[in-house]
Amino acid sequence: MPKSAPVYILGGAQTDFARNWTKEGKHFVGPMREAVLGALDATKIDPKEVETAHIGNFAAELYAHQGHIGAFFLEVDPAFYGLPTSRHEAACASGSIAILAASAEIEAARYDLACVVGMEQMKTVDSTTGGDFLGTAAWYEKEAKGIEFPFPKLFGRLGDEYDKRYGLKDEYLAKISATNYANAKRNPLAQTRNWFMSESHAQTESKFNQVIGGRIKVSDCSQVTDGSAAIFLASEKFATDWAKRHGKKLSDIPRILGWGHHTAPLEFDVKVAESREDEYVLPHTRQAIVDAFKRAGVSGIERINAIETHDCFTTSEYMAIDHFGITKPGESWKAVEEGVIEMGGKLPINPSGGLIGAGHPVGCTGVRQMLDLHKQVTGAAGDYQVEGAKTTAMLNIGGSGTTSCVFVVGK
Amino acid sequence: MAHKMKVVILGANGAMGATSGAVFAGAGWEVVSLARDLDKAQAALVTAQNAARAEAVAERVKLGTYDEHLDEEIADADLIFESLAEDIELKKAFFERVDKCRRPDSIVASGSSGLSIAEMARGRSDSFRKHFLGIHLFNPPQVIVGTEVIPHPETDPKVTREACEMLAHQLGRKVIVTRDRPAFVGNRVGFKVLNECAQLSEEHGVAFIDYVVGPHTGRAMAPLATIDLVGWDVHKAIVDNVYAHTEDEAHAAFRMPSFMERGIKAGQMGDKTPKQGGFYRKDGKSVEALDPKSGAYQTLPKPAPIPFVERMKHYNREGRYAQAFGAFADARGAEADLMRRVILGYVSYALNRVGEVAESARDVDIIMSYGFNWAPPSAIVDLIGAKNIVKMFEQYNLMVPPVVEKAATIGGKLYYGEMLDYGRTLVG
Numbered sequence: 001m002p003k004s005a006p007v008y009i010l011g012g013a014q015t016d017f018a019r020n021w022t023k024e025g026k027h028f029v030g031p032m033r034e035a036v037l038g039a040l041d042a043t044k045i046d047p048k049e050v051e052t053a054h055i056g057n058f059a060a061e062l063y064a065h066q067g068h069i070g071a072f073f074l075e076v077d078p079a080f081y082g083l084p085t086s087r088h089e090a091a092c093a094s095g096s097i098a099i100l101a102a103s104a105e106i107e108a109a110r111y112d113l114a115c116v117v118g119m120e121q122m123k124t125v126d127s128t129t130g131g132d133f134l135g136t137a138a139w140y141e142k143e144a145k146g147i148e149f150p151f152p153k154l155f156g157r158l159g160d161e162y163d164k165r166y167g168l169k170d171e172y173l174a175k176i177s178a179t180n181y182a183n184a185k186r187n188p189l190a191q192t193r194n195w196f197m198s199e200s201h202a203q204t205e206s207k208f209n210q211v212i213g214g215r216i217k218v219s220d221c222s223q224v225t226d227g228s229a230a231i232f233l234a235s236e237k238f239a240t241d242w243a244k245r246h247g248k249k250l251s252d253i254p255r256i257l258g259w260g261h262h263t264a265p266l267e268f269d270v271k272v273a274e275s276r277e278d279e280y281v282l283p284h285t286r287q288a289i290v291d292a293f294k295r296a297g298v299s300g301i302e303r304i305n306a307i308e309t310h311d312c313f314t315t316s317e318y319m320a321i322d323h324f325g326i327t328k329p330g331e332s333w334k335a336v337e338e339g340v341i342e343m344g345g346k347l348p349i350n351p352s353g354g355l356i357g358a359g360h361p362v363g364c365t366g367v368r369q370m371l372d373l374h375k376q377v378t379g380a381a382g383d384y385q386v387e388g389a390k391t392t393a394m395l396n397i398g399g400s401g402t403t404s405c406v407f408v409v410g411k
Numbered sequence: 412m413a414h415k416m417k418v419v420i421l422g423a424n425g426a427m428g429a430t431s432g433a434v435f436a437g438a439g440w441e442v443v444s445l446a447r448d449l450d451k452a453q454a455a456l457v458t459a460q461n462a463a464r465a466e467a468v469a470e471r472v473k474l475g476t477y478d479e480h481l482d483e484e485i486a487d488a489d490l491i492f493e494s495l496a497e498d499i500e501l502k503k504a505f506f507e508r509v510d511k512c513r514r515p516d517s518i519v520a521s522g523s524s525g526l527s528i529a530e531m532a533r534g535r536s537d538s539f540r541k542h543f544l545g546i547h548l549f550n551p552p553q554v555i556v557g558t559e560v561i562p563h564p565e566t567d568p569k570v571t572r573e574a575c576e577m578l579a580h581q582l583g584r585k586v587i588v589t590r591d592r593p594a595f596v597g598n599r600v601g602f603k604v605l606n607e608c609a610q611l612s613e614e615h616g617v618a619f620i621d622y623v624v625g626p627h628t629g630r631a632m633a634p635l636a637t638i639d640l641v642g643w644d645v646h647k648a649i650v651d652n653v654y655a656h657t658e659d660e661a662h663a664a665f666r667m668p669s670f671m672e673r674g675i676k677a678g679q680m681g682d683k684t685p686k687q688g689g690f691y692r693k694d695g696k697s698v699e700a701l702d703p704k705s706g707a708y709q710t711l712p713k714p715a716p717i718p719f720v721e722r723m724k725h726y727n728r729e730g731r732y733a734q735a736f737g738a739f740a741d742a743r744g745a746e747a748d749l750m751r752r753v754i755l756g757y758v759s760y761a762l763n764r765v766g767e768v769a770e771s772a773r774d775v776d777i778i779m780s781y782g783f784n785w786a787p788p789s790a791i792v793d794l795i796g797a798k799n800i801v802k803m804f805e806q807y808n809l810m811v812p813p814v815v816e817k818a819a820t821i822g823g824k825l826y827y828g829e830m831l832d833y834g835r836t837l838v839g
Contacts, residue, residue, distance in 0.1 A: 013831060025626070025839030030730030038831040075729070185438070185583060193583050194553060196437040201467035208464045383580060 004107040007256045008239035009409065010045065011378075012231030012371045013038030017191040017359035020123050021226040028064055028121040029075050032228045036076045036117060039230035044246070047079035050232075051111035055087045056098035056118040057363035062133045063124050073117065091137035092312060093398030094118070095229075095366025096261075096405030102233050103256060112238040118367030119228040130224055134362070137399045139266045149212050152221060154268050154400040155313035156214025161272055161281055162318065166330030170215060173314035174202035175336050177219045177356055180311060183343060184353025186383035191223050191359030220314040222354075227361030229368040251411060254377040257391070258296025260288035260406040268400040279329040286323045288404040289395065296408035298391065301325040304347060304408075306376050306386040308369040310397040311354040320349070320395055343386070351376065351384040366396040366405060373409040416581070417441040418490040421477075421505055424451040426550065427522055428494035429458035433553050435492075436471040437463060438582050443473045443484045452476065462553045477505075482512040489514075490577075492546065494522040497648065502531055510539045518574055520546040525594040525652050529563035541567040544574060547595055548584075549782045550641075557782025558584040559595045585781035587774035593656040594649055596769045597782040600761045602649045607664040607753060608634040609646075609671060609690075615749065617690045617700040622714040623750045626838030627723040627735070629786025639681035639689035643671060646681075659767075660810050661760050670703040717746055728839025732830065735837065736794040740803065752807055754791070759804055761788040762812035772814045773827040786836040789826035792818065797825060 015031045015038075024030075040047060053073040060066045070085035088097040095118035102114035122130055127149075134151050135144025144150035162168040181197035184190035202219035205211055209218050234242060236250070243250050264271050264284040271282065280286040293300065301324055309324075311317035321332035326340065326347060335341050341349040352358045352372045355365060375381040376389040391410035397403065418435045422428045423444030432455065435442045444459075446452040452474035460468045475484060485491055491509055495502055502521060509519055515538050521531055528545040535543065545561030558578055562571045571588060578584040589595045594602065612620045612635060621633035630637075638646050647667055654665035674689070681689030692699045692708050699708035719742035726735035739751065761775050769775045776787030792800050797818035804811045818825040826833070 015831060016835065019835050023631075024835055024837075025724065025728055026730070027728050027839070030728060030839065031834065033730040034830050034834045038829055041829055182439075188583075194434075194437065194556060196433065196463035196465045196468060198439075198465070198467045198470065200470060201465045204467070206466050208460075208466060 005109065006236050007103045007106050008234045008236065009254045009256065009370065009374045010232040010234050010239065010242055011039070011043045011374055012229060012367075013042050014189055014229035014368055014371055015227050016189050017225050017227045017361065018193070019226055021121050022123050028060065028066075028119060028228070029072050031226070032072065032117065032119045033076045035119075035228040035230045036073070036115065039115070039232060043232055043242075045113070045232055045242075047077040049113055049238075050080065050083065050115050051113050052102065052105055053080070053083055053085045053115045053117065054098040054102045055085065056089075056095035056116070056367055057087055058089060058091055058094050058120055059133055059136065059362070060119075060121070062136070063130075064121050069119070073115070089363070090403040091398035092310065092360070092362045092365060093396045093403040093405050094363035095368070096396040096407070097366070097403075099233070099366060099370060099407070100259065100261060100405065103259070106233055106235045109235065112235040114233045115230060116233060116367055117228065117230045118361070118364030120361035120363040121226050122224045122361060123226050127224065138268070142267060151400070152216040152313065153213035155315045156216040157268060158281065158313075158319060158401070159215050159315040162315070162330070165281065168318070169333065171203055172333045172336045173215075173220055173318060174199050176311070176314040176317050177202040179342050180317075180350050180354045180357040183351055183384060184357025186343075187352050187358055188382070190353040190357050191225055192353065192357050216313055216315070222312045222356050222360035225359035225361040227359060227364045227368065229364050229371050231367055231371050231374065254374050254409055254411055256407055257410050258292045258294065258298065258408040260291030260295070260404070262288040262291070262404050264402050264404070266399060266402050271401055280323060282319060282323065282401040282404070285319070285395070285397065285401055285404040288406045289324055292393065292406035292408050296410075298408055301347070303391055304393050305389040306351055306373075306392045307347065307349045308352060308372050308392070308394040309349055309354065310365070310395050311350060311356050312360060312397065314356070316397060316401075317349065317354070319401070324393070324395070343384070348386050351381065351386050353384075366394075369394040369396055370407060370409065373407070377410055415439070415441055416490070416577075417443070417488045418492055419443045419445060419481075419484050419488040421445055421481075421491065421493045422495035423455040425494055425496070426458070427548060427552065429455040430462045430550070431492065431494060431522065431548055431552050432456075432472055433459040433463040433468060434548075434582060436468045437553070440471065441473070442471055443475060443480070443488070445475050445477055445481055445484065448476055449474060462551065481508065485509055485512045485517075487514060488517055491517060491519045492522060493520065497523060497526060499526050499530060502526070503534070506531060506535060506539070506543075510535050513539070517542065518570060519543045520574070522546060522548060525598060525649060528561050528591045532563050532565065540565040542570050544571060545591070545595075546574065546578065547597070549597065555782060555784070556583060556585050557597060557778050557780070558586045559589045559597060559778060559782075560586055561589050561591050561595055563591050585777050587778050588770060589774070590768045592768040593653050596764060596775060597778040598649050599653060599657075599768060600757070600764060600775070600779060601783045601785070602646065602653065603661050603664050603760055604753065604757045605634050605638050605646065606650045606667070607756065609638060610664070610666070610668050611749070611753070612690070613668060613670060613703040616712075617703065618712050619714050623717070623720060623746055624753045625720070627720060627727055628739075628750065628754050629791065629836050631784035631836065631838065635690040639691055641681065642683055643675050643680045643689055647671070647675060660763065661756070664756075668703070670706065673706065719747055724839050727837045730830075730834060732834065732837050733794050736791065740795055740799065751803065755800070755803055755807055755809055758788040758791050758800065759809040759812060762792070762814050763810050765812065765814050772825060776826060780833060780836060784836055787826060787833050790833045792825045797822075
């Protein structure tokens, strides 16, 4: 693979994912401004230095009856008037697509400093309506129309497919849930940081833990979240200057070491039919991981110290475990059982709490994940710091495993 | 966690005792909920399960009674958390028992929301006094994370530090240390503002006060609606205690309005007495507001929109908080004066507690922001500008707190954090 120009991550900020913007009487531009201004403050970047902006957002048209989201970047500061802006959408992978677009511009030497923003406001509607909106991330007419909560059902079927091919005990899914909630307790910006969770609660169907669809209970689901995050990506030229300003060496600044980006057919049935003979249930997701490792020059998973993965449901994290190569295909349960993926384990997954614990503002998630990798690599993750995290990876998925984006971040 | 922490809750059947049980259980602690009898302890467990939205809380909570289980359970507890009724003699009697059977290194904490911590420790053993402090949680504790830790003069500073660490890192609380003064920091400042609003409602009307000093001035909920939520009886207990035991620049603001005294006698307690009501009386979808002068309820009159209030809401909605406070400063007319008098009064009074009951402006900010969901006073100073706000304090005959004076002289920001921390408190 050809070597492209390096892309540096200078840092950023996110909103508290426990907030409810509707209750605060906020238009999404309010918290989005807070995230961008917070990122400027955290990196001591002057607004005048920003050259381009990319916003990841899934469905503001539906949740907030507003399109043209890229242009809202100008509302943050008058210094942004005139900047090139754009909005990117690939369902729950929207944030990563925005990162890829910004990276491409930096690699092509079009610009030296890009702001990437993720933003989703979801608490404007009730859960059934929200579930229907999320259905547009699948092939709506075929897989979601007229179905209550289509996505839990689709990801329940991912679990069923594992069960069919390799066997799957729900107790492992419960442990994945409990681990994410436990991690979220250490993250001061996680949505569920004050919620109760235990393995037995996650394992048991009850008044407070109802089945949403198939084998998916409330405890298996990520959250409905209002959230925004912003990060700055820079060329070597800008990063060199920025490092000098901060009394750092260029080698102290984290980089996107590699990326992978693959798309599978939209329909879940078509995906599963295609992979029937494959040892991986979602081979395109696997390929995105392999590509990212290759581009990063990472020999394999043993080089990775921490992962932020897309646990929109416990089944998607279960899938990520073997697809990352932590276990052989179909043996994800071993890593769960042995505590490999817990804090203090050999390879912690979602120290932030992930989508289940930290929250899942859909179009923001990819940006939040990269911000968390930046925190891990720079030792700035506070109570959820993975000791000695040097090389890290993230997986961000749109739809039922349709769009897969992977990044390796390290120094 | 290498060692599984164990807490014994005394008075587990009270609202705070039961819900704090959910907080400890949520952190994976072993919880022992003690009450007078098992039925009461069982009811506390159901409250905790509902608060945590999880039946599985039961796996971490053991129930017991004072007569049968107290001595034995306290013997190996890491923390003894007292959440009994606010009756100092009752509390002291329990502490005498605790003193006899506790492990020497265990921490004993009172959950009192304003009684003297030093008085509760009086007469106890050296070890008890060294390990005793107040841990004041706000209601409901599973949602509101602001927490005050109140050492008394003999509390071992190491114990205070340990308690703060444990609350912040194991229980996810936002912790400040306060001095042992009536109502501590949060309630002292918060109820000064709330009671002042109650007093003002007599002349200006309930709906008007809640509109003019509403969420746009930096609070999740309008002030009189907040008193209804807290309960008029609880409100009275707090302001009477402060009125009787402090003497400060806002003493008159703690005098209970006579219409509220009359209301309490007639069973008006706010939301918990829906029939009698409080400042508001709700019946299904219809809401009536109290006329404090006559005691009658009237269909809630919708206050006519006031342009400066609507302007502030509009700016808050878009996250332009400095502009919102620009509109706050520029607004003209009697209504604007009233809003400024209350809000500037809040900022002045809150920051003037630094050195008296709070250690720092940062501590005041944390507790107002995370205990009350109000805009932190230092953030308001920064949004208006320290120099400007000093002039405004003088205009309204309010004291200029030394920390604000200093910020105005040397320049720079007073608030410790950033917009991301306080933006949620400024409502559009």
